[in-house]
Amino acid sequence: MSKTFQVGAGNKVKLYVALxxxxxxxxxxxxxxxxxxGITSAATSVTVxxxxxxxxxxxxxxxxxxTAKLTVYLAKDAKAGATTLTIEPASATLTGSSTAEYVAKLRLLGGTQLNANINAERADVLVFEDPLGFKDGAITSQSWELPWTANLLTTDEAFRRVFYAASQAVSGREVYVWQEDAPPAGFAKGDGLEGACVVMNAQKNLQSVGILTFTTTFQGQGSPKITRYSLT
Incomplete structure (x- = not known):
């Protein structure tokens, strides 16, 4: 089985996520x-x-x-300038000095559908009578959401970020998402939205060994940041 989930030609919308x-x-x-x-087996911290x-x-x-690799999971947030990472118990030993690259903008692969919804709530403000029945009003709140469904490998790191945020939502854990539409002809990047979101209504369905279907909705409050199509 491939270690990465291939993105089909029909998958034109891109979605990236970071915890x-x-x-x-x-x-x-x-x-x-x-x-x-080095990192010893069952270690709960790493000096960096x-x-x-x-x-x-x-x-x-x-x-x-x-010569070898070891994946660990941060047990709590690491701040800029920190020299110790608190991790979940390491599953194996990794000897000597080592390096890791934290890629913030990690793409969610295997997506089958995605659309963007922007909502606003309006409160009627009775200022004057209008013979045509119109009312004045004020926008009291705004929110936006990105529904997402995908078939992907259970080892996909972007999925594991999302699933962790969904399971820890009550603690205030959120994700940052970047969404890009299909680009216009001659351009490399399409219009899009980005911002902080809560992971809502997460559903995981195991279709077969190692492959799952995952459905969720990323919900943000306020106005999302809008990005424009570009050549790069």
């Missing part, structure tokens, strides 16, 4: 990580050089010492 540190809704950035010493950016708890990180 957010608790209480932080700013756009995440990539972080390079260097562990100065000072991080140049934050990484959210629940994020899987794969350390590579040049």
């Amino acid at each position: 957010l540190p608790l209480g932080d809704r700013t756009e995440p950035e990539d972080v390079s990580i260097t562990a100065s010493s 050089t000072a991080l140049d950016g934050p990484i959210a708890g629940g994020t899987p990180l794969t350390f590579d010492n040049g």
Whole structure:
């Protein structure tokens, strides 16, 4: 079986996701990580050089010492400048110094459908009588959502980010998403939306060994950030 899920020619809409540190809704950035010493089996912390950016708890990180790799999961948020990562107990040993790359913008593969919904709630304000029956009003709140369905491998790291956020929603865990429409002819990137979201109504259905169908809705509050189509 392929270790990655192939994206078909009909999948024109792109969706990327990153876990957010608790209480932080700013756009995440990539972080390079260097562990100065080995990671022992069942270890719950990793000593690293000072991080140049934050990484959210629940994020899987794969350390590579040049001959072997080990994936660990952050047990809590790591702040910029931190020199120790708190992790879930390591499943194996990785000797010597190693490095890991935290890629913030990780694409969700295998998507079969995606649409964007932007909602607004309006309160009527009775200011004057209108002979045609119109009312004045004020927008009191706004929200947006991105429904998403995909068939993908259970090992997909982007999916594991989303599933973690869904399971930890009551603690305030959110994700940051980037959505891109199909680009116009001659352009590399289409219009899109981005922003912080809660993972709502997550449903996982195991179709066969190692492959699942996952359905969820990313729901954001306020106005999403709009991105425009571009050549790059």
